[in-house]
Amino acid sequence: MKLMIKNGRVIDPFNNIDEQLDIYVENERIKKVGKNLDIKVDEIYDANGKIVTPGLIDMHTHLREPGFESKEKIATGTRSAALGGFTSVICMANTNPVIDNQATVKLIHYIAENEGVVKVYPVAAITKGMKGEELTEFGDLHRVGVVGFSDDGNPVMNAEIMRRALEYAKMFDLPVMVHCEDLNLSADGVANEGYYSTVKGLKGIPAVSESVLVARDLLLAKYTAGKLHILHITTKESVKLIKDAKNENVNVTAEVTPHHFSLTDKEIVNYDTNYKINPPLRSEEDRKALIEGLKDNTIDVIASDHAPHTIFEKDKEFNYAPFGIIGLETVVPLVFMYLIEPGHLSLMQAIEKLTKNPAQITKIKDTGIEEGGIADITVIDPELELVYTKDMVASKGINSPFIGKKLKGFPTLTVVNGKIVMKDRILV
Amino acid sequence: MSIQRLKGRHLLDIESLTREEIELILDTAVPFKELFTKSVKKVSFLRGKTVVNIFYEPSTRTRTSFEIAEKRLSADVVNIAVSTSSVKKGESLLDTIRTLQAMKADIIVMRHSCAGAPHLLAKRLDVSVINAGDGPHAHPTQALLDMFTIREKLGRIEGITVALIGDITFSRVARSNIWGLKKLGAKVRIIGPATLIPKDIDKLGVEVFYSLEKGLKNVDVVNILRIQRERQKEMLFPTIREYNRLFGIDETTLTAKNVLVMHPGPMNRGIEISDYIADSPQAVICEQVTNGIAVRMAVLYLIAGEGDLNEIND
Numbered sequence: 107m108k109l110m111i112k113n114g115r116v117i118d119p120f121n122n123i124d125e126q127l128d129i130y131v132e133n134e135r136i137k138k139v140g141k142n143l144d145i146k147v148d149e150i151y152d153a154n155g156k157i158v159t160p161g162l163i164d165m166h167t168h169l170r171e172p173g174f175e176s177k178e179k180i181a182t183g184t185r186s187a188a189l190g191g192f193t194s195v196i197c198m199a200n201t202n203p204v205i206d207n208q209a210t211v212k213l214i215h216y217i218a219e220n221e222g223v224v225k226v227y228p229v230a231a232i233t234k235g236m237k238g239e240e241l242t243e244f245g246d247l248h249r250v251g252v253v254g255f256s257d258d259g260n261p262v263m264n265a266e267i268m269r270r271a272l273e274y275a276k277m278f279d280l281p282v283m284v285h286c287e288d289l290n291l292s293a294d295g296v297a298n299e300g301y302y303s304t305v306k307g308l309k310g311i312p313a314v315s316e317s318v319l320v321a322r323d324l325l326l327a328k329y330t331a332g333k334l335h336i337l338h339i340t341t342k343e344s345v346k347l348i349k350d351a352k353n354e355n356v357n358v359t360a361e362v363t364p365h366h367f368s369l370t371d372k373e374i375v376n377y378d379t380n381y382k383i384n385p386p387l388r389s390e391e392d393r394k395a396l397i398e399g400l401k402d403n404t405i406d407v408i409a410s411d412h413a414p415h416t417i418f419e420k421d422k423e424f425n426y427a428p429f430g431i432i433g434l435e436t437v438v439p440l441v442f443m444y445l446i447e448p449g450h451l452s453l454m455q456a457i458e459k460l461t462k463n464p465a466q467i468t469k470i471k472d473t474g475i476e477e478g479g480i481a482d483i484t485v486i487d488p489e490l491e492l493v494y495t496k497d498m499v500a501s502k503g504i505n506s507p508f509i510g511k512k513l514k515g516f517p518t519l520t521v522v523n524g525k526i527v528m529k530d531r532i533l534v
Numbered sequence: 535m536s537i538q539r540l541k542g543r544h545l546l547d548i549e550s551l552t553r554e555e556i557e558l559i560l561d562t563a564v565p566f567k568e569l570f571t572k573s574v575k576k577v578s579f580l581r582g583k584t585v586v587n588i589f590y591e592p593s594t595r596t597r598t599s600f601e602i603a604e605k606r607l608s609a610d611v612v613n614i615a616v617s618t619s620s621v622k623k624g625e626s627l628l629d630t631i632r633t634l635q636a637m638k639a640d641i642i643v644m645r646h647s648c649a650g651a652p653h654l655l656a657k658r659l660d661v662s663v664i665n666a667g668d669g670p671h672a673h674p675t676q677a678l679l680d681m682f683t684i685r686e687k688l689g690r691i692e693g694i695t696v697a698l699i700g701d702i703t704f705s706r707v708a709r710s711n712i713w714g715l716k717k718l719g720a721k722v723r724i725i726g727p728a729t730l731i732p733k734d735i736d737k738l739g740v741e742v743f744y745s746l747e748k749g750l751k752n753v754d755v756v757n758i759l760r761i762q763r764e765r766q767k768e769m770l771f772p773t774i775r776e777y778n779r780l781f782g783i784d785e786t787t788l789t790a791k792n793v794l795v796m797h798p799g800p801m802n803r804g805i806e807i808s809d810y811i812a813d814s815p816q817a818v819i820c821e822q823v824t825n826g827i828a829v830r831m832a833v834l835y836l837i838a839g840e841g842d843l844n845e846i847n848d
Contacts, residue, residue: 300734301734303733304735306649306650307649307668307669307709308649308669308670310732312733376657377649377650422626422627423648423650424648424650425648425669
């Protein structure tokens with residue numbers, strides 16, 4: 107397969123390129139990058155007026171397989187990723203069985219190779235069964251290719267175990283990825299604690315339940331010199347704590363989701379469970395602080411926290427519905443609408459948080475749009491405006507608060523290993 | 535104010551009612567209360583209508599009050615009590631109510647432990663829903679009967695000061711009273727332990743007090759909330775004994791004899807209210823119960839009734 111992507115504006119944070127260039131792809135590699143390339147190919151993709159980037163990487167996806175195939179499968183989750191412009195996804199360990207052993211990692215690799223359309227990189231649990239009690243075999247899991255360790259959703263409440271995890275993971279230079287939530291402070295909470303939870307009679311999850319664990323893990327990372335990645339931060343205090351820690355050279359990176367920088371807890375007033383998310387949507391003040399954190403690079407990564415659920419699970423009383431929303435397909439438009447268009451982030455800065463930074467933290471890749479590099483490429487049309495409808499969704503889950511909303515800035519081409527997997531919003 | 539205003543609608547909370555709608559309900563309850571002095575306490579405004587009272591939480595007084603109100607309006611009444619545990623395992627709330635809708639129920643009166651459960655039904659189904667209490671969120675008919683009682687006893691609500699005392703965090707009665715009283719122009723204070731005052735409640739325009747002594751100064755009405763013993767197990771206050779000492783209303787903490795004393799029931803005598811106060815002439819707790827039926831009849835009539843109110847006196 108010979109493919110030419112012509113006349114696009116190439117934004118490549120790996121090589122610090124921002125230029126109109128043609129990209130010639132042969133088989134699975136980028137063969138040539140340059141101006142006005144004239145090579146005979148099988149297919150030319152006209153990227154005029156569009157943005158061409160290294161394949162996007164989603165650092166926080168729940169693919170649900172094995173165990174919860176009614177919510178999502180690797181086949182559907184990776185198609186959702188392709189539609190969202192992602193060429194790689196990093197999948198979380200809360201499957202059944204939990205990704206806490208080599209066999210489950212191998213199984214996911216096997217299913218992804220046979221049924222998936224983008225690259226899948228599993229994260230393993232920090233503790234066996236994500237119970238917060240005993241460490242998993244980091245060495246064995248590293249051997250079969252996990253890219254980090256996380257008990258996402260089940261924070262390790264025992265500080266001693268977190269300390270040992272940070273120390274032990276250092277030997278493999280892999281990040282310990284933490285969902286910061288003090289479970290005693292957040293117990294039974296379903297929405298951000300504040301005016302809206304009070305008025306609507308919903309049990310609150312205080313902002314401080316996140317920040318106290320962020321503070322603890324930063325102190326432990328400093329003490330152990332471990333590699334810490336803080337998942338989906340949502341509070342003003344978390345941003346400040348991480349910023350201070352980075353100034354003290356703590357080895358920490360942080361991530362934010364598009365829903366947390368675009369929505370606030372005001373949305374819960376109608377008890378729509380598509381706004382029930384953990385960590386919860388926070389206040390406007392927090393939302394603004396997250397944007398500041400993105401601007402000054404306190405926050406390194408933008409990730410979806412794609413969390414599909416079935417309709418019947420979500421179609422419930424607010425208290426009984428599970429947390430989480432799908433996100434892979436809406437990351438790019440939300441980044442354009444809420445970060446790039448208002449001028450908060452430059453294109454380069456935004457793309458860096460979707461490509462180079464997650465790649466470096468997890469060490470899955472070190473090349474961008476360059477000759478000889480693997481041809482994982484995404485093309486985005488910043489002007490493409492669509493109403494996001496249920497019919498468009500490639501994920502098995504349709505639990506998105508953005509359904510029915512007009513969004514702008516969609517990926518139009520996803521190339522994985524030199525092969526087109528999505529073209530003009532249609533999966534190939 | 536047109537009597538048609540609430541026709542075919544829901545009663546989900548006080549927040550979504552206008553002042554005029556609240557006053558319409560209170561005014562409509564007056565002739566219904568007069569009906570109770572007659573030997574035949576029944577009218578036919580809901581004849582041929584089916585009302586289902588579905589209670590996902592145990593309740594004696596609210597359920598009985600609704601049932602009596604419905605029967606005095608000649609509705610056909612079905613009561614369903616569902617235990618929360620069986621619901622979690624079994625059929626979803628929406629499926630259960632869809633079934634009742636298919637049986638052509640006209641009104642669903644629901645009590646549920648989850649805030650927003652009646653709103654889910656109202657949004658999704660084609661049947662009038664009356665909220666008989668949803669978690670800590672709202673208990674609109676209780677607030678309406680409280681306001682009816684205050685108006686009846688004091689002649690007005692505008693400008694008076696009402697203190698709500700106790701567990702505000704978990705109280706749907708408190709939230710609905712705050713909305714209603716504020717809309718009708720009263721000043722509202724809340725008094726309770728700092729651990730049972732929810733975050734940002736002051737943004738609703740209430741004054742917060744942590745001491746009875748300060749909070750009770752110059753109040754016209756005290757509405758004493760039931761304290762749930764489980765809150766002590768959740769460590770929201772150290773002991774029941776200390777709660778009583780700090781926030782219990784008795785003859786030493788409430789000395790002004792002209793202050794109206796209310797309680798939504800059931801009372802914990804000796805904890806949030808003393809026998810002396812509960813049985814004193816300033817307490818209107820039993821009248822609240824009577825008024826509850828009149829107010830609920832008014833709500834049911836305004837939502838689904840047929841016929842003219844004047845028929846009550848025929």
